[in-house]
Amino acid sequence: MxxxxxxxxxxxxxxxxxxxxxxxxxxxxxxxxxxxxxxxxxxxxxxxxxxxxxxxxxxxxxxxxxxxxxxxxxxxxxxxxxxxxxxxxxxxxxxxxxxxxxNIGADLEILKEKTLKLAPRFMDISHLHHLSEEDRLRKATVVWGIKESVFKIKNEVGISFKDHIFEDDFNLEDRQCGVSLQFNNTTERFDIVFDFIEDYVFVCAFEKK
Ligand SMILES: CC(C)(COP(=O)(O)OP(=O)(O)OC[C@H]1O[C@@H](n2cnc3c(N)ncnc32)[C@H](O)[C@@H]1OP(=O)(O)O)[C@@H](O)C(=O)NCCC(=O)NCCS
CATH class of the missing domain: 3.90.470.20 (4'-phosphopantetheinyl transferase domain)
Structure with missing residues (x-):
């Protein structure tokens, strides 16, 4: 197709x-x-x-x-x-x-176990508590996509997923959330929308108005 x-x-x-x-x-x-x-x-x-x-x-x-x-x-x-x-x-x-x-940043990520294994290296893993194994993988992949998307909007050298980009907690059903970038002594906010396409996660970040 x-x-x-x-x-x-x-x-x-x-x-x-x-x-x-x-x-x-x-x-x-x-x-x-x-x-x-x-x-x-x-x-x-x-x-x-x-x-x-x-x-x-x-x-x-x-x-x-x-x-x-x-x-x-x-x-x-x-x-x-x-x-x-x-x-x-x-x-x-x-x-x-x-x-x-x-200005927008978009990312598509396939669901794969490795993303969940790497989660402690790039996100607040308290956001994965109380979820089924399947939803932990889905949420960790969304968060990875969020960070790639924010990176793509900003396009600046030196941004670290773990140290500079902080996702608000969210529910998978929401299909949206907020995120902060704390970099170079400033804090910027972004709005996120996400969705699932077959075995993939799609994420798009928008600069907060
Ligand atoms: C550049 C980067 C965002 C690409 O993401 P990816 O998931 O590997 O690949 P994707 O298919 O989603 O995106 C690739 C597209 O991103 C776009 N892209 C590349 N560099 C970009 C940048 N600096 N800003 C915005 N978009 C960029 C390009 O269009 C590219 O596709 P194309 O060259 O075929 O046109 C990614 O490799 C990267 O460098 N991430 C940040 C580095 C980082 O901090 N990594 C992890 C730290 S824990």
């Missing part, structure tokens, strides 16, 4: 999800790429990564853009030439992009 869905996250922010079931060749022949993107694609070690990259380009087409409208800054953050904000994530079978009139 190609384009899975387009969802409005708010009045000016869209999530586009591509489920990658095509072959590399089919995806490759469906997109036009800049030379710099062809070189990047060529340098990727796994076909899965290549397909994720191409899936993003297919999603750009769905939104009326092409690879030629996208560029990256020196930290690797993607930008659109028309000034609209974009955030990109790909993981195994899925590519996602979020397009918005405001």
């Amino acid at each position: 190609p384009l899975l869905r387009i969802t409005a996250l708010n009045s000016h922010t869209q999530l586009l999800v591509w489920k990658i079931t095509e072959t590399f060749e089919a995806l490759f022949s469906s997109v036009a790429l800049k030379d710099v993107s062809l070189a990047r694609l060529d340098g990727m070690k796994s076909e899965s990564h290549q397909k994720g990259f191409l899936g993003v380009r297919r999603l750009l087409m769905e939104a009326g853009y092409t690879d030629f409208d996208l560029y990256y800054d020196e930290f690797g953050k993607p930008h659109l030439k028309d000034g609209r904000h974009i955030s990109i994530s790909h993981s195994n079978d899925f590519s996602v992009i979020v397009l918005s009139e405001e």
Whole structure:
């Protein structure tokens, strides 16, 4: 199945999800790429990564853009030439992009046991108490996604998931929460929305107004 869905996250922010079931060749022949993107694609070690990259380009087409409208800054953050904000994530079978009139950070993470094992290294594990094993994994993965998303909004060197980004506690049913970034002697707040897509967690962070 190609384009899975387009969802409005708010009045000016869209999530586009591509489920990658095509072959590399089919995806490759469906997109036009800049030379710099062809070189990047060529340098990727796994076909899965290549397909994720191409899936993003297919999603750009769905939104009326092409690879030629996208560029990256020196930290690797993607930008659109028309000034609209974009955030990109790909993981195994899925590519996602979020397009918005405001700065956003998005992340897609597959549910895997390792994330739960690593939880003490990146989150407040009291937020996992009193949950079933399955929900501990789901919540730890959401928190990981929250921290990746905040990192993607800020795009600043030196931000540590454990030491600088603090999630408020939340219930999995809420599909939203708040988070603080305490970095460089300032505290910033972000609003988070999250959801589950098959065995994946999707998270998007917005700067608090
Ligand atoms: C850059 C980073 C956020 C990418 O996340 P990821 O989960 O590995 O991969 P994702 O598929 O979700 O995201 C990759 C996309 O993020 C985007 N991206 C890369 N660097 C970025 C940055 N500095 N800011 C915003 N977006 C960025 C790119 O679009 C990239 O995809 P593309 O190059 O194919 O277009 C991540 O690797 C990273 O560096 N995290 C912070 C480092 C850290 O603190 N790690 C853990 C400490 S405990």
